[in-house]
Amino acid sequence: MLMWHLLFRKVAKPLKRRGKVPLKHIARQEPYRDRELAAARLSRDLEGNIRALRAVLGGCQDFVTRSFRIGGSWPAAVVTIDGMVDKAFLNEVLLRNLIVEWPGSTLRPTLDALRDRVPAGKIQECRNLQDLVTGVLAGDAVLLVDGENRGLVVSAEGYASRAISEPASEAVVRGPREGFTENLRVNLSLLRRRIHSPNLIVEEIRLGRISHTPVAMVYLRGVASRELVGEVRRRLNRIDIDGVLESAYLEELIEDNPYSPFPQVLATERPDKVAAALLEGRVAVLTNGTPFALIAPTEFVVMLHAAEDYYQRYLLGTALRVMRYLAFAASLLLPSAYIAVTTFHQEMLPTRLLMSIAAAREGVPFPALVEALLMEISFEALREAGIRLPRPVGQAVSIVGALVIGQAAVTAGLVSPLMVIVVAITGIASFMAPIYDLAVTARLLRFPMMLLAGSLGLFGVMAGVLAILIHVAGLRSFGMPYLAPLTPVKPADWKDVAVRAPVWALRARPAQLAPANRYRVARGLKPYPGRTGPAGGGG
């Protein structure tokens, strides 16, 4: 009760205050359109410009206009959004410079003179309301001077953002711990820090009719094929949506097959993974407001590769990959295989195993299919609950759910212990997928597979697998066959599928990605201590 009361009051207060604002301050009811704003040119009259701006931004209580005189004599104004700009910079640097430290001059300061004096890293001119408004809303400070029909957009953004931290969904033991944040600038810097190359191209567009979210398309010039870059650009440019709040919006708008349960674009919050993809000739799309970058094109096998595969010794990397492939198959097929074998093909089981399964199932009131569905659904519910609940509670839920309920269900004879084991293995296997989206795919497809297994046994499973294969074989990711290099067969690329060959052997980039720039590793780099290099062995 008390909590609710507090909450309610906290929310209610500002609402009340806002209610006091007379509506007449807002000049008009209908929304401003970009085209209209772009057509509105700035005038030489400062007051007029501020009025116009206030008419547009007047509905925003956090919109601040600070009028002052440059050097104490020439009227000017700085327009900002409160909370978006770096106050220290605004007050201590910008305003101090213009008001206090302005050299007394009788000449009216021209825009160029101002530009020379303003100590900011990035300054742009704007000539119409659209540029001005966009700049202000993105956290820049706009400097308007009386007598100029142009304004200066001074980069001063200084809003609070989350610090760079380890990516929650893709942790590694060995490897960089930095993850993307919600800030596009920071994210781009994370990439720049990894690839110091003038050929790392960042093309920025703003997507979202209303949200104007900055979206950056990043690629390596000379590595990524031009067609691919053009295709990504084209698909991004055709997006017309009100807002982009997460890269998933873009993903659903640019993928090749919108009906597929398979992710066709890889989403990652690891900058090193994005950098590696760029070096392979892929294109990354970073969205402001989310730590998840998109990588396109992405084949199926890449979804099962973890960044760490490349940071560990290649034998271990290979072993882990093989395990991961098996785990993916298990997370998709294990429950259905179990159902099929125990309810249709008991002859396949070793005699003793059959007897212990039969003993365990003795007294279980459900058919195996229902038992499996029940267990799987409760497992999924448990997992979902664990994610949503506050962290400390979440753990308690998993413990209660997994241990207590599982144990109780078995002792009560509702579920056979073997089914619990199968469900648990399936769960663990699905956690092995390095990309969350792919794990989700397997989890989803598991249920129809179980139904098929329950009705037609292994034949049903095979039919399901065939259906999935047909679907996947027809998929493309930005024109690239989804199953490459498995099929169409590209044996040259098999060094990086289930096997992770040592770095010196991974000479070529994937064939379809970088046709013009095939080789990334020089020839003959396989280490021969003592035979090559000036520091050759002691012998």
Added chain:
Amino acid sequence: MWRRVAFAALLFVTLTLPAGCWDQREVEQLGIVLATAVDKGHGGQLEVHVQVVIPRALAGGGMGGMGGGGMTVRPYRHYSATGATVFEAMRQLSMEAPRRLFYAHNQVILIDEEVAREGLREVLDFFDRSTQIRRHIWLLIAKHGQVHEVLMAPSPLELIPAQRLVGMIRERSLSSRFAPQRLGDFVEMLEAEGQEPFTALATLVPTRVEKGKGPGGGQEAGGREGDRGVSEFAAEPRANIRLSGAAVFLGDRMVGALDERETRGLLWVRGEVRGGSMTVPCGEGKNITVEILRSRARIEPREEGGPLGFVVQIRTEGNVTESHCRKDLRQPEVMEELAAYQAAEIAKEVEAALTRAETMRADVFGFGAALHRKKPELWHQVKDRWPEVWPALAVDVQVEARLRRTGLTNIPPEPK
């Protein structure tokens, strides 16, 4: 597109909805049959016994509060029914068995000697045709009237008699004195030209138990000191099952049996002796014991000239495991001498088998098949009369025995 999705969903539902209507069967609804036996029933009918596992009893006390340790319930149950054919009898069983009998895990087929003597073709046809019965399960012949006992004889080590039989067969090369056949191999031999089938015989051997202590007998009836440990846990069974020798068939009819020594003679000729021990006289009226490691054999029709005959070449290797002789086994000549003794002993076993088989006219050795392979024309002349022809043919048994190792000592301890 959405229409297509809807169509696919509809199709999916209609195909998966009738789940359980067709071939689906839950594990716990199955009566898992581990052994099948065919006995003579009344009035020329066949009586079929099946041994069905009770999985719950087998899983023991661990599960949900069922009776504590010890075997309170026998983990298997028998059902019997009679019918004119095997299949009919089996369907009769379903009127008694509460579960659908499931034969895919059947491990042994036991056939009564009398049934075998009347011919197995009809009996085996069902097993051969069935999709559930596996071809590599064992086919055994039980002494007449003992089928039921052999199936029932409890055993403390393997809880289920069928598995006990299988366990004995698995370790058959420890003695090489019985010759079990898999169902598939038996049928192949039945069908092959110039090769008569055989398989092992199962018999009951009384155990050394005092009267009144049969199965279910009083546990408190104290026996000898050594027995007490056993009888505290379970009643000592009255009889043990023993697999011994080989039932010999002519065509599909059983015509007799080889004893244990002769059976090994048969296995020598077929090159199937993979182990076992042999006691070989080493002069001085004493013996050494040889552990057989492996053997190979070849049957060749006799080379040119002279009447038709066969050469059987047997090669074997073994280790000396026990020596009562004073001979110094370090000396190669001694080892060769001993090996020669062993070879002679093997030849005797083979001769015994040959003699016995010849009286039954059953070519269990596959001489005919060998002749067929090497001299097809000759074979076609004699194949119709083969049971009459082959017993008269001369067989030259050539044995080459080698002794490899002598264990960890060279000379037996010498009391001084």
Added chain:
Amino acid sequence: MGGRLRDLERGQISLQQLYFLLFTFILATTDIYMPHIVAVKAGRDGWLAVLLAALEGVLAVLVIIPLGLRFRRQTLIGFSRQILGFWLGSLVGLFYIYNFVTHSSRQVWHVSELMVTAFLPTTPKVVFIAITVVLAGHAVRRGLEVFTRVNDLLLPVGAFTVLLVAALVAKDLDLRNYLPVLERGWKPVIDGSLPLFGHVAQGYIILMFLPFVGSVRGIYAWSFGTLGGLLAMLGVGVMAIGVFGAEVTARFPYPALELVRMINVRDFIQHLEALMMLVWFGGIFLKYAILLYMTSLAIAQWLGLRDYRPLVWPLGILTAALSLLPPEVQEVTEFFARVFPGFALVLELVLPAFLLGVAVLRGVRDDA
């Protein structure tokens, strides 16, 4: 005509994919039915029949490949018109289309029959038929490239399984079962090799696919390599004779299935029939998809349509309906043993050879 063909199918496959398709196409049914027929006809000389069939296969290669290369941009339907003129060529095309239709319905029959016989005996056949037709139709409608890729993935799995079976039953192989050699002379061997040849020479189907193949470099190497691979796979089928003996093998309708039933690794891995069934189902499914595709494409081309896709579902339903006609296993086995060899000879060797001959004589070619 060339332009119109590319409208029908825009996809492109590689030579390797083509030969993988062919391999599946031939192997799918061969290892299921052939060992029985070979064992019946050639007895313990079955392995000789296999070798002989491979030799005859070389002959087929030498006819089909030159014909295909001569008409690089045309399918069988198209170039038979080019060679023989419109009416006669159309007749030949119709003959092939008829054959494709019956052939595809036979695949549907295979699937349903196998499943019912040895897998799920009480499930209605219609279920299997429906699933197969729907899946295959869907795959075919998505285009050549799609089912080719599915095949790319499944064929290695299938071939590996067959070899695995061979390795696992190798211990039961008794080479003495192959003796004596040529007991009844060469006649049974030749008799046994003919149905096999009928399968091996199904390579003529590449005449329907060659226009969609990118580069044909190494086509002879691929042809003979495939022949060699088939030889190995057929060898596995004939292993049944070595394991069970010729007499017993001849009694089994599906000797390969019996081989699988023999597998027993330490009493733990056993009774893998179900898995083998899956491999077979996958194989026949793909064969059916290939046939369905060829049929639709051939009809579309024959009638001069612009798209083959609308034909897929009607043909699927037609073949499914036809598959319900031949009622018994025995009849199909009979068909394979008696009718099929002669029929196949005409279809797969004589007619292509005739076409090649006429083309050479008339100097018709389309390989510019």
